[in-house]
Amino acid sequence: MAAIGQASGGEGFLEGKLLIAMPGMPDPRFERSVIFMCAHSARGAMGIIINKPIENLAFRDLMQTLDIRVTSNLPGGPVLYGGPVRTKRGYVLHSGDFTCEGATVPVTDDVCLTGTRDILCAIAEGRGPHRSLFALGCAGWDAGQIEEEIQSNGWIHCDSDASLVFDAPIEARWQIALGRLGVDLSRLSSEVGRA
Numbered sequence: 425m426a427a428i429g430q431a432s433g434g435e436g437f438l439e440g441k442l443l444i445a446m447p448g449m450p451d452p453r454f455e456r457s458v459i460f461m462c463a464h465s466a467r468g469a470m471g472i473i474i475n476k477p478i479e480n481l482a483f484r485d486l487m488q489t490l491d492i493r494v495t496s497n498l499p500g501g502p503v504l505y506g507g508p509v510r511t512k513r514g515y516v517l518h519s520g521d522f523t524c525e526g527a528t529v530p531v532t533d534d535v536c537l538t539g540t541r542d543i544l545c546a547i548a549e550g551r552g553p554h555r556s557l558f559a560l561g562c563a564g565w566d567a568g569q570i571e572e573e574i575q576s577n578g579w580i581h582c583d584s585d586a587s588l589v590f591d592a593p594i595e596a597r598w599q600i601a602l603g604r605l606g607v608d609l610s611r612l613s614s615e616v617g618r619a
Contacts, residue, residue, distance in 0.1 A: 477502035496550030506559030
């Protein structure tokens, strides 16, 4: 399966990467966020926050609210706050072993994005992806905006992998992502500056 955004550096360099909020992030909606970046081009960028559960909203409850009949064991995890854009729309990040024709976007070799009801029905029937997470909303940036925020020390980025996206404890993903960069949280400053 081909992944979107094969570029390294320049346009598309953030696709399939993790965007990690720096300490001192001025926007409280993104404080201590880890975002799986799904798209990045000259027109802007889009990603899903993977470490902020919505309080008191489990995936099972959402399926019931959407009137999707469950005939198999459902993942018991929470619904995530995917970001402040399109907050009533759902997105599923999932393993590459499942696709919905015309609706699934492969982001990396092992992480795909699908935003249709079809994948929820497949999960409910036990024929969905092996690994998945569900989020309401997404994070989005206009052209050049994310690059400016990175230059202003709001974010750092690193390579992602499916184990961090799907398997790491949600509450530890920020620390784990920073640790993969060799970042010592005690040495990070929330002050903005340039060398």
